Amino acid sequence: MRLIDVGVFLERERQIEEEGTVDRDMKTVLKVLHDLDTNYAILSHRWADEVDYLDIMELAKMENRDEIRERSGYRKIVKGCQQAENDGLEWLWVDTCCIDKRNSTELSEALNSMFRWYENSKRCYAYLHDVDIFSTTPDHETFAKFNGWPEWFSRGWTLQELIAPEDLQFFNKEWQFIGDKRSRACNLEEITRVPRGVLEDSLAAYGPSVAQVMSWAADRETAREEDRAYSLMGLLDVNMPMLYGEEKKAFWRLQQEIIRKSTDQTIFAWVPTDETSQPGCPVLADDPSLFRECHDIVQIDSKEFYSKLSDLWGAPDNSEDTGILRRRNHFFRRFFIPQQWSVQNQAFRPFTVTNMGVQVQLPVRRYCGYPLILQVALACKREGGPKPIIINLVPWRTRCYRYTGQVKRNLTLTPYRHSQVILAYEGSGPSSGIVIEEVDGVVASLLDQCAARVGINVGNNDVDEHRLGVTCAEIHHIPDRWLQIFTSVIASRRSIFHFVLHTALYCVIAATMGVVPFFTTATISIAIVWILSEAYAEIPFIRLCTSECSSRGEYIIGSGMEIIVLRGSRPAVSSITHGETRIPSHVVHDVRILVRFLFAILAILEDLLVESTTPKALLFLPQFVLLGILSMPITVSEALRWSLLQVVYRLKLRKYMFSTRTSGVVFTLLHSRTEKAEVTEKVMNELLPTPNTRAWKKWKDIILRRIRDREDLVIGTTD
Structure with a gap:
């Protein structure tokens, strides 16, 4: 790092001030040293009218040196050197003049090393140019632009200059000492939101x-x-x-x-x-x-x-x-x-x-x-x-x-x-809404509500014309309800594991303890009920509602920010009903696990009481109670309105995305066949920000011609 020789700098300043000239044999003001081997002070400040590397090096030879010496940036360096000399430090680093910013390599190295330089300094001087005292309360009138605190606390680079130095001292605009980091830790935490532990110890210690x-x-x-x-x-x-x-x-x-x-x-x-x-x-x-x-x-x-x-x-x-x-x-x-x-x-x-x-x-x-x-x-x-x-x-x-x-x-x-x-x-x-394109997947609008209707009213308040997108999907297959239930049961792999585990466990208990067949039959029955209820607890019940397509095989699912256009000759899904369990699934799981151990205890007691005079019928009652707990009906609550359209199995998609609201409106009008060509042209001219561009006119002609001719829209690369 390049450092200012405090003694040489102050001597040069004295000669210029008293004699108006500088001794030619004077040492250079700046010298390259290593930060780990040098005791140096470092300056933290808010940039204003600064002096750079060339100004410091060539000051003695410059004709305008008096103008440079009057700058506020130069006076900061002088005061910083005087303070360093008073503290017994021979070197001072100031970012404005110790980095040759013409050299991009040196600048990059300095910015990457700056935290380490502040951390290794013996003392850091934080110069607050706009205060007389260290205020403990915000002054929104004086510092309205900086959340009520001095400007030094609002700058990005001064954050590391606050945290890195071990010994940070604050000075007011007259270069009078007004506190240090440790004594002001509580105030600094309030101002900067940096925890007191970081300020009093170090960043590494706080972690x-x-x-x-x-x-x-x-x-x-x-x-x-x-x-x-x-x-x-x-x-x-x-x-x-x-x-x-x-x-x-x-x-x-x-x-x-x-x-x-x-x-x-x-x-x-x-x-x-x-x-x-x-x-x-x-x-x-x-x-x-x-x-x-x-x-x-x-x-x-x-x-x-x-x-x-x-x-x-x-x-x-x-x-x-x-x-x-x-x-x-x-x-x-x-x-x-x-x-x-x-x-x-x-x-x-x-x-x-x-x-x-x-x-x-x-x-x-x-x-x-x-x-x-x-x-x-x-x-x-x-x-x-x-x-x-x-x-x-x-x-x-x-x-x-x-x-x-x-x-x-x-x-x-x-x-x-x-x-x-x-x-x-x-x-x-995706540029408008979340639109997913998959061979086997789901079409979703991911919005607050979803409703089916033929066509769309552009003037509808529910449509946000500023954020409108379109998805065109072709429906190929919709499973029936029984197929869906079967698939849901098969998908519950954990339930199948439970079924196998419980059946094997209870059969082993029955075989080793000689339990009567009733108990074995009951437990296996309960295991079957277990897996069926598990499937419905894990996988929500879904009811698909279908609607017949219009004569042209099209209708629209509309919502506040996106329109989904479905096309197909078969009935398509227009809404979804989702049923949630009345009993939370995690409660059902925990109860069943507890019941598993109770059944084991009952089996042991039943075996121990074989020769007892106690009626074994007394044990059948808790078994029936536990049977009822395990086979509780998983009822369906009031249907929740979903903010999506879901077609889970074997869906083939075609997707058209437009980043502007206007394209979405026109595209929807085209597919819905609800507006005449003249109305469509009017809407297009009103909504497009630049309707007179050559590309727009060509695209508009293609759309209007296809609307008039009732052609199917096929977007090609030329279009």
Whole structure:
């Protein structure tokens, strides 16, 4: 690093001040030294009218040196050198003049090393140019632009300059001492949200999560957008080249570098806002401000994570742990449900950053009502919180994007399974709504409500014309209800495992203890009832409602932000009824596990009382009671309105996506055949922002001609 020789600089300043000239034999002001072998002071300040490397080196030869010496930036250097001399330090580093910014290599090295330089300094001087005293209360009148605090606390680069130095002293605009970091730790924590432990000890000793560090920088500003990322490199212990001009991509690159060397999953726990949320956005945040509410999110180790993860099994996503979940007995579930074994033995695996995205293994489960949305549990929690942080993802082609839309919170959830997913770290998902294209899959609008109707009224208030997309799907096969029930039972693999296990267990008990055939028959019957009820508890009951297509084989499913156009000669699904169990599935599981042990106890007692005079009929009563518990009817509650259209089996899709609302409106009008060509042309001319472009006129002519001729629309590359 290049340092200012305090003695030489002050001597040169004295000669210029008193004699108007400089001794030619004077040593150079700047010298290159190593930070680990040198005792030096360092200056932290807010840039204003500064002097650069050439100004300092050539000051003695410059004709305008008096003008340079009058600058506020030069006076800061003079005062900094005087303070360093008073503290017995021979060297001072100032970022404005100790870096030759003409050399891109030197600039990049300095920015990557800056945190270490501040950390290794013997003393850091924080110059607050706009205060007389260290205020302990916000002054919104004087500092209206900076949340009521001096400007130094609002800048991006000064965050590491606050945290890194061991000895940080504050000076007012007259260079009078007004406090140090340790004595002002409580005030600094209130101003900056940096925990007192970080200020009094060190960043390494406190060990904050990535999300916490990001939250400290959420409200800080920099002159260039890229510096919002570059100013965090030292705090997050990463290095990367400087590429000014890349704008928000710098923050994505920073997060990729963090992921390459850390398994800290708090980096995915950012909170979307109304301004930044979109249906499918990257999993990595595009700005530190999205971590504003993450100041209390901490990492948890694998043992605690999987212990807390079991609390989420079968519980609603928005349920608060007020002690009921904590008291709920998971002992049986942990040792007797096979899926728990596989989860408990999982360890955190490192992330892999590829050109496709971030490849990682995470616990994933699906919402029964939103089959395309994945709920992912992260190995982090809020301080004092009972549950891990969860986020929602939506698959789009080969990657998963962050889903920030609403999901009904009272839906049954499937168990977690470790899955390998590729998280998109930049770009965006579908341009309007979440539209999935698969050979065998699901068409979903993922909206608040779904209704079937022929055609669409463009003037309908329910249609948000600013965010309109279209999906065209062709229906080839719809299963009947009995086939669906059979498939649901077969899909419940865990139930089949239970059936085999219980049947074998009770047969062995009956054979070894000589239990009467009644007991064996009853237990096997109960096992059969068990698997049937298990299937309905695990897989929600679904009723498909069909509607006959119009004469042209088309109708529209419309909603607030997206339109789904279904085409086909057979009856197509127009709505879905979803039934949830009256008894939560996790309660059913726990009761059944308890009953399993009660049956074993009854079998033993029955065998012990064979020679007893006690009537064995007394034991049949609790058996019948337990039989009733196990075969409780899984009733269907009032149907919930889904915000999606679901066709689960053998679906073939054709997809047309348009990024603008206008294209969606025109395309829908074309397919619905509800408007005449003249009306369509009027709507098109009114809605398109640039209706007179050559490309638009050509496309409009094609559409109008096909509407008039009642042709089928086939979008080709020439169109």
